Amino acid sequence: MKIAVDAMGGDKAPDVVIEGTAEAVELYPFMDIVLVGHLQKITPLLKQHGLLNHPRVRLVHAEQAVGMEEPSISSIRGKKHSSITVCAELVANKEADAVISAGHTGAAVAATTFRMKLLPGVERPGIATVMPSTKGHFVFLDAGANVDCKPLHLAQYAIMGEIFSKTMGVSKPKIGLLSIGEEDVKGNDLTKEAFKIISKMPINFIGNIEAKLLYERVADVVVCDGFVGNIVLKSSESLAKAISVWLKHAFTKNTLRQAGAILAQNAFKELKAIADYEEYGGAPLLGVNGICIIGHGSSSPKAIKNAIRVAGEMVESKVTDHIAARLVECGVAVNK
Amino acid sequence: MKIAVDAMGGDKAPDVVIEGTAEAVELYPFMDIVLVGHLQKITPLLKQHGLLNHPRVRLVHAEQAVGMEEPSISSIRGKKHSSITVCAELVANKEADAVISAGHTGAAVAATTFRMKLLPGVERPGIATVMPSTKGHFVFLDAGANVDCKPLHLAQYAIMGEIFSKTMGVSKPKIGLLSIGEEDVKGNDLTKEAFKIISKMPINFIGNIEAKLLYERVADVVVCDGFVGNIVLKSSESLAKAISVWLKHAFTKNTLRQAGAILAQNAFKELKAIADYEEYGGAPLLGVNGICIIGHGSSSPKAIKNAIRVAGEMVESKVTDHIAARLVECGVAVNK
Numbered sequence: 001m002k003i004a005v006d007a008m009g010g011d012k013a014p015d016v017v018i019e020g021t022a023e024a025v026e027l028y029p030f031m032d033i034v035l036v037g038h039l040q041k042i043t044p045l046l047k048q049h050g051l052l053n054h055p056r057v058r059l060v061h062a063e064q065a066v067g068m069e070e071p072s073i074s075s076i077r078g079k080k081h082s083s084i085t086v087c088a089e090l091v092a093n094k095e096a097d098a099v100i101s102a103g104h105t106g107a108a109v110a111a112t113t114f115r116m117k118l119l120p121g122v123e124r125p126g127i128a129t130v131m132p133s134t135k136g137h138f139v140f141l142d143a144g145a146n147v148d149c150k151p152l153h154l155a156q157y158a159i160m161g162e163i164f165s166k167t168m169g170v171s172k173p174k175i176g177l178l179s180i181g182e183e184d185v186k187g188n189d190l191t192k193e194a195f196k197i198i199s200k201m202p203i204n205f206i207g208n209i210e211a212k213l214l215y216e217r218v219a220d221v222v223v224c225d226g227f228v229g230n231i232v233l234k235s236s237e238s239l240a241k242a243i244s245v246w247l248k249h250a251f252t253k254n255t256l257r258q259a260g261a262i263l264a265q266n267a268f269k270e271l272k273a274i275a276d277y278e279e280y281g282g283a284p285l286l287g288v289n290g291i292c293i294i295g296h297g298s299s300s301p302k303a304i305k306n307a308i309r310v311a312g313e314m315v316e317s318k319v320t321d322h323i324a325a326r327l328v329e330c331g332v333a334v335n336k
Numbered sequence: 337m338k339i340a341v342d343a344m345g346g347d348k349a350p351d352v353v354i355e356g357t358a359e360a361v362e363l364y365p366f367m368d369i370v371l372v373g374h375l376q377k378i379t380p381l382l383k384q385h386g387l388l389n390h391p392r393v394r395l396v397h398a399e400q401a402v403g404m405e406e407p408s409i410s411s412i413r414g415k416k417h418s419s420i421t422v423c424a425e426l427v428a429n430k431e432a433d434a435v436i437s438a439g440h441t442g443a444a445v446a447a448t449t450f451r452m453k454l455l456p457g458v459e460r461p462g463i464a465t466v467m468p469s470t471k472g473h474f475v476f477l478d479a480g481a482n483v484d485c486k487p488l489h490l491a492q493y494a495i496m497g498e499i500f501s502k503t504m505g506v507s508k509p510k511i512g513l514l515s516i517g518e519e520d521v522k523g524n525d526l527t528k529e530a531f532k533i534i535s536k537m538p539i540n541f542i543g544n545i546e547a548k549l550l551y552e553r554v555a556d557v558v559v560c561d562g563f564v565g566n567i568v569l570k571s572s573e574s575l576a577k578a579i580s581v582w583l584k585h586a587f588t589k590n591t592l593r594q595a596g597a598i599l600a601q602n603a604f605k606e607l608k609a610i611a612d613y614e615e616y617g618g619a620p621l622l623g624v625n626g627i628c629i630i631g632h633g634s635s636s637p638k639a640i641k642n643a644i645r646v647a648g649e650m651v652e653s654k655v656t657d658h659i660a661a662r663l664v665e666c667g668v669a670v671n672k
Contacts, residue, residue: 071519134581147516147524180483180566183407188483188563211570215578227524228564230516232571234547239572242551243579245470246610250603257600264596267586274582 001030002058003311004096005304007037008065008083009103011297014042017102020304022049025056027305031312034096036060036083062086066107068297076110084108088115091290098311100282102295102304109145109285109294116290119324121333124149125287126157126226127294128164129233130280133217139165139173140222143283144230151193154223155332158198158205160286160323161221167317176209176219178228184208190225198223201330281306284314286323291315337366338394339647340432341640343373344401344419345439347633350378353438356640358385361392363641367648370394370432372419374401398422402443404633412446420444424451427626434647436618438631438640445481445621445630452626455660457669460485461623462493462562463630464500465569466616469553475501475509476558479619480566487529490559491668494534494541496622496659497557503653512545512555514564520544526561534559537666617642620650622659627651 005021007014014037021033035042035051039061046052046059062083066075076085084103088111090096101108105127113125126142139161146153158175165173177195179187184195186208198205209219211232224232247268251261261268281303282295291314293307327333341357343350350373357369371378371387375397382388382395398419402411412421420439424447426432437444441463449461462478475497482489494511501509513531515523520531522544534541545555547568560568583604587597597604617639618631627650629643663669 071521132578134578144516178567180480180563180570185407191563211567212574214571215574224567227516227527228567231514231547231560231564231568234516235550235568236571236575238548238551239575240579242468242470243576243607246607247603250606251600253603253606257603260596260598260600260603262596263599264587264593267583267589267593267596270586270589271579271582 001312001315002032002034002096003308004034004036004087004090004099005308006083006087006099006101006103007035007042008062009101009108010295010299011068013103014045016299016301017304018042018045018049018051020299020301021308022051023301023305024308025051025054028309028312031308032056032058033308034058034060034090036062036087036090038062038065060086060090066104068104070104070107073106073110075104075107076114082107082111084111085115088112092116097315098291098293100293100295100304100307100311102282102297102299102307105144105294108292112285112288112290112292116288116292119287119289119320121324121327122156122287123334124153124156125285126160127283128161128286129283132274133215135217138217138220138222139168140229140233141286142224142226142229143233144226145285146225147227147230149190149225151190151197152332152334154190154194154225155197155201156287156327157223158201158203158221159326159330159332161223162203163319163322163326164284164286165220167314167319170220172204173220174204174206175221175223176206178211178214178222178224179208180210182208182210197332201332203330281308281310284310286319290320337648337651338368338370338432339644340370340372340423340426340435341644342419342423342435342437342439343371343378344398345437345444346631346635347404349438350381352635352637353640354378354381354385354387356635356637357644358387359637359641360644361387361390364645364648367644368392368394369644370396370426372396372398372422372426374398396422396426402440404440406440406443409442409446411440411443412450418443418447420447421451424448428452433651434627434629436629436631436640436643436647438618438633438635438643441480441630444628448621448624448626448628452624452628455623455625455656457660457663458492458623459670460489460492461621462496463619464497464622465619468610469551471553474553474556474558475504476565476569477622478560478562478565479569480562481621482561483563483566485526485561487526487533488668488670490526490530490561491533491537492623492663493559494537494539494557495662495666495668497559498539499655499658499662500620500622501556503650503655506556508540509556510540510542511557511559512542514547514550514558514560515544516546518544518546533668537668539666617646620646622655626656
């Protein structure tokens with residue numbers, strides 16, 4: 001199994017990416033890595049982490065890299081030799097089984113969609129994130145690949161989410177549609193139409209999920225359009241950050257409270273770990289013809305290592321084949 | 337000044353509503369209250385709180401009430417004598433200057449829109465909520481009145497938000513559009529079109545606001561469509577609840593941490609107060625021809641009392657007149 005790693009993707013690339021890759025190379029002997037980046041720039045790091053002339057590490061040069069702030073489509077069109085495009089080409093040419101990148105999300109979506117193409121029957125890819133809740137993790141998609149969704153896209157996301165949830169060990173995933181009310185008729189025009197399609201599919205659809213229950217995990221998979229998904233994800237990050245600011249402020253106000261905070265310091269550490277995206281490593285882009293894992297821009301070496309592991313697991317469980325087959329089974333595959 | 341209060345609206349109505357109204361009657365001698373509800377049912381409570389035969393309290397009978405779980409439009413069409421409809425009629429007939437209800441949100445939107453009608457130039461009403469952030473409060477709308485928005489609606493919300501923010505003491509409110517990226521071209525079809533309209537208006541528009549900065553108050557007013565707004569609001573409530581569950585769990589794990597929690601107990605109380613909607617009391621429904629304050633379903637007496645105060649302030653500052661005039665000034669008033 002060969003995993004292509006975008007060495008230039010992420011806020012702290014290439015350092016963090018190469019450190020995480022080195023950990024993965026050591027831990028997962030059944031995987032070969034194809035490191036893609038500007039060889040001149042990464043050679044010192046490769047030496048430092050023992051990846052130069054490593055029998056399981058192939059190096060592929062990419063002259064360019066997409067910056068985190070560049071516009072997605074134009075960056076991919078203008079930079080035909082960027083590390084993410086080269087990674088996607090490796091998968092398209094069967095020289096790699098999967099790609100992982102902690103770089104520009106839009107660029108990763110565009111590069112993989114253009115080079116690897118979509119799976120048969122899929123109309124738009126979707127980013128699936130693994131979210132914490134008070135009762136364990138759940139799958140949430142689309143997190144921002146497709147911000148102008150049609151009802152059919154949501155129906156296809158329901159299936160992608162189902163298959164992904166199964167790879168995480170849920171045998172008959174409960175699928176919900178994010179909406180503004182629990183009743184079947186609640187929602188906007190998009191979700192109401194999607195509801196009609198999804199409720200006819202042979203999946204374990206439990207109906208609309210109200211946002212007020214989102215973090216209580218009433219469903220294993222929650223489906224929404226990419227605009228809403230991205231905003232839910234980012235506003236949740238923003239709120240968690242604000243709460244930690246408020247907590248810090250409240251706990252440092254006087255010496256009594258400071259003493260309390262010291263006694264309970266491990267509680268704070270535990271709390272931080274709950275929201276820790278590092279464990280999962282990244283969010284799969286589902287619907288493209290191949291495995292693509294998109295890491296958080298601020299990925300740590302641990303997150304990169306775990307993203308590589310997840311990519312391997314997804315290759316092994318043949319997620320893409322299952323999605324394509326299930327779309328046909330459920331009657332929502334699109335003939336192009 | 338006369339404020340119509342829906343005695344039957346809310347999870348704990350009529351008890352909590354009448355208790356909060358009694359507090360308001362005592363505190364605000366310049367206000368008259370019109371209490372609307374099923375007189376037989378509320379008479380014992382009125383007696384208990386000294387509101388029976390009170391010189392500043394008028395009682396109006398309403399045979400029906402809308403339950404919290406009923407569908408909005410049909411409940412209003414089917415229940416022509418519900419307390420919220422009677423409240424809206426009182427405002428329409430100039431027998432009251434404002435209405436407050438902690439009942440069914442959709443029913444309040446429908447009843448006020450049908451009975452009081454919209455302000456001249458307005459196409460859809462919007463619910464404005466006051467949200468906490470690490471740098472003070474900001475105005476967020478639409479929180480769920482209009483789940484299938486057109487670009488013009490968002491432009492009108494920008495103006496409603498501006499006027500409301502001014503009544504809260506901000507002299508030149510910074511207006512932002514909630515989107516998935518900061519750059520002008522980022523967004524979905526709806527926000528990209530709205531951006532073009534809003535950026536031409538003579539308001540202090542600061543562009544797109546990314547959700548990841550929402551709780552840092554980069555703008556005084558954040559505008560979005562009602563589907564997104566409702567989901568941001570409710571998912572935030574859900575996350576805050578989840579974090580409090582995780583906190584409780586982490587702080588009760590062993591005696592050391594429990595001791596820490598006891599020392600710092602006031603810190604937790606402070607934290608809870610930040611997210612406390614009670615202070616503000618309710619969310620104004622803007623764009624209707626009159627003042628309407630929608631309270632949280634689980635409103636406490638304090639929240640009801642504050643909602644009555646806010647309603648009075650909004651009547652006094654002539655919010656509706658200002659909105660209608662400003663729509664014309666900004667070239668986005670609609671001729672019907």
